[in-house]
Amino acid sequence: MNFRQVETFRAVMMTGSASRAADVLQITQPAVSRSVGELERALGFALFNRIKGRLVPTAEGQLFYRDVSNSFSGLDTLRSAAARIRDFGSGAIKIASLSALGSTLVPRAIKTFRATHPEIAITLQVLSSSAVRNLVAGGQFDIGLAADEVDLSGVDHQAFASVRAVCAIPAGHRLALQETITPQELHEEPFIALAPEDSARRRMNLVFEAAGSRPKVVIETPSSSTICALALEGVGVGLANPLAADGFVERGLVLRPFEPEVPFKSLLLLRPDMQKSLIVRAMVQALLDARFGPRPA
Numbered sequence: 001m002n003f004r005q006v007e008t009f010r011a012v013m014m015t016g017s018a019s020r021a022a023d024v025l026q027i028t029q030p031a032v033s034r035s036v037g038e039l040e041r042a043l044g045f046a047l048f049n050r051i052k053g054r055l056v057p058t059a060e061g062q063l064f065y066r067d068v069s070n071s072f073s074g075l076d077t078l079r080s081a082a083a084r085i086r087d088f089g090s091g092a093i094k095i096a097s098l099s100a101l102g103s104t105l106v107p108r109a110i111k112t113f114r115a116t117h118p119e120i121a122i123t124l125q126v127l128s129s130s131a132v133r134n135l136v137a138g139g140q141f142d143i144g145l146a147a148d149e150v151d152l153s154g155v156d157h158q159a160f161a162s163v164r165a166v167c168a169i170p171a172g173h174r175l176a177l178q179e180t181i182t183p184q185e186l187h188e189e190p191f192i193a194l195a196p197e198d199s200a201r202r203r204m205n206l207v208f209e210a211a212g213s214r215p216k217v218v219i220e221t222p223s224s225s226t227i228c229a230l231a232l233e234g235v236g237v238g239l240a241n242p243l244a245a246d247g248f249v250e251r252g253l254v255l256r257p258f259e260p261e262v263p264f265k266s267l268l269l270l271r272p273d274m275q276k277s278l279i280v281r282a283m284v285q286a287l288l289d290a291r292f293g294p295r296p297a
Contacts, residue, residue, distance in 0.1 A: 005039040006068055008032055009047060013065045018055055092121040093279055096135045097145040099223040100244040101161075101266065102126030106145065109290035113283050120279055128222060136269045142280055144269035145287070149199035156270040161291050165200065165239040165262040168192075168231035169254040175237060176254040183211035191215030192230045192238030195222040200264045204239055207262055224264070228253055
C-alpha cells in the first residue's frame with residue numbers, strides 16, 4: 001500500500017466514479033482502476049463491487065474510507081501549516097530588547113503588528129544589550145534591539161535610532177525651572193549614572209570632562225527607565241534615553257533638553273542565517289514605525 005493508491009481510492013469515493021477521479025487526479029481511467037486494484041490486493045479485501053461498470057463501495061470500503069478521511073484531514077492541516085510557513089514564516093516570532101526600548105517602543109510596535117497578524121505568537125524578553133546580541137547571534141531569537149556598544153560579529157545589523165539624551169529631574173528641583181540643562185549646572189549635583197560600560201555613559205563623560213564638570217554619582221544603573229524612576233523619587237538627576245521615559249512625565253518627572261547633544265544610539269540585530277520571512281519583515285517595519293510614536297513632553 002502506498003500514498004498514491006490511497007489518494008486514488010479517496011478520489012473515487014469523493015467523486016463517485018473512476019472517470020471523474022481520473023479527471024481530478026489528471027491521470028487516465030485505467031490508471032485509476034489499476035491503482036484501486038493494487039490497493040485492494042495489498043489490503044486483502046474488496047473496496048468496491050463492480051456493478052455494470054460502476055464502482056460501488058463495499059461495507060469494508062466505507063469503513064476504510066472513514067479512516068482515510070481522518071488521515072487526509074490531518075494532511076490538509078499540514079498543508080495549511082506549510083502554506084502559513086511559506087507565506088509568513090514559523091508562525092511565531094521572538095524579540096529581545098534593551099530595557100530603554102523594551103517597555104515603551106517595542107510594546108507599541110507589537111500592538112501595531114498584532115492588528116494585522118493576530119495569529120502570530122510573540123515572545124518578548126527585556127535584557128542587557130550584550131544578552132540581546134548573544135540570543136540573536138545564537139539563533140534563539142529572531143530580532144534584537146541593542147545599544148551600539150555590543151559586539152556585532154555574527155549578526156546582521158543596521159542603525160535603529162539615535163536620540164538626544166534628556167535630563168530627568170525631580171519635581172520641585174531647582175533645575176526644573178531651567179529650559180535647558182548644561183554640564184556646568186550638573187557640577188557636584190547628585191547624579192544617577194548609566195553603567196560604566198554603556199557607550200552613552202562614555203559620551204556623557206567626555207562632555208563633562210570637556211566642560212570641567214564633575215557630577216556626584218550617587219548610583220549607577222544600566223537602565224534609562226530606572227534613572228527616570230530614581231529621579232522621580234528625588235534620588236538625584238540623570239541623563240536618560242527619552243524613549244524610556246514614557247509615562248514618567250505624567251507621574252511628575254520633569255524632562256529637560258541637555259546641551260551639548262549626547263546621543264543614545266541603538267541597533268537592530270537580525271540572525272545572519274535567517275531568510276527574512278514576511279512576519280519578520282512586518283515586525284521590523286512595525287518597530288521602525290514605532291520610533292515616531294508618542295514621546296514624553
